[in-house]
Amino acid sequence: xxxxxxxxxxxxxxxxxxxxxxxxxxxxxxxxxxxxxxxxxxxxxxxxxxxxxxxxxxxxxxxxxxxxxxxxxxxxxxxxxxxxxxxxxxxxxxxxxxxxxxxxxxxxxxxxxxxxxxxxxxxxxxxxxxxxxxxxx
Numbered sequence: 001x002x003x004x005x006x007x008x009x010x011x012x013x014x015x016x017x018x019x020x021x022x023x024x025x026x027x028x029x030x031x032x033x034x035x036x037x038x039x040x041x042x043x044x045x046x047x048x049x050x051x052x053x054x055x056x057x058x059x060x061x062x063x064x065x066x067x068x069x070x071x072x073x074x075x076x077x078x079x080x081x082x083x084x085x086x087x088x089x090x091x092x093x094x095x096x097x098x099x100x101x102x103x104x105x106x107x108x109x110x111x112x113x114x115x116x117x118x119x120x121x122x123x124x125x126x127x128x129x130x131x132x133x134x135x136x137x
Contacts, residue, residue, distance in 0.1 A: 001027070002133045003054070003124075005097070007046075009037050012086050012111055014046045018099060020127055028127055030120040033085040033098045033113070040073060043094040044087060047071045049136045054079070056130045064125055068097070068134060079124070081117040099124060 007016045016032035038045035047068065057067045062080035071077045079099060082092025083106060090107065092098060099121050100114030107113065114120075 001127075001129055002135060003128065005032060005134060005136045007034075007049075007137065012036055012088055014085075015103065015112070016097075018097075018124075020124070028123055030099045030101060030123060031103065031114060033100060033103070035085050035087060035091070035093060035095060038087075042074060045095060046097075047074060047077055047095065047136070052134045052136070054128075054132055054134045056125070056128070065121065066124070066128070079121070081121045083113045083115065083117055084111075085114070086111040 001022055003018055003020050005016050005018045007014050014034040014036055017029060018032050019029040020027045034046035040048050053069045054066050059065050065078050065080040068077040078096045080096055082098040084090045084092045085098055098114050098117055101116035101120050103112040104115050105112055
């Protein structure tokens with residue numbers, strides 16, 4: 001089983017679709033929200049495209065989530081719940097991937113937010129194994 005994250009880059013944010021594949025079949029999919037591409041700078045950029053090993057972990061701050069390993073020049077990149085990812089306003093991420101079910105501007109700041117994040121993360125926790133490969137396109 002593997003996961004594929006396809007992205008659409010915006011000025012303030014990166015929007016994605018995360019698909020869980022069994023062979024060539026899509027088992028489940030959720031949306032994702034990240035910071036914009038900013039040259040892989042710590043705390044202000046999404047991570048580079050590529051293939052990553054991912055492990056299920058327990059984070060004291062976020063609870064059950066996933067750790068994306070071996071990101072070049074970055075540490076502590078997680079897939080965890082949250083709603084806001086932007087460099088201009090409130091943010092729930094400093095480079096991590098926020099899963100969700102839909103995009104909506106919930107705080108009326110002009111940036112899209114991701115909603116039903118805990119539900120999306122639980123879908124991923126239910127279906128993905130403890131270790132899997134993530135392909136970011």
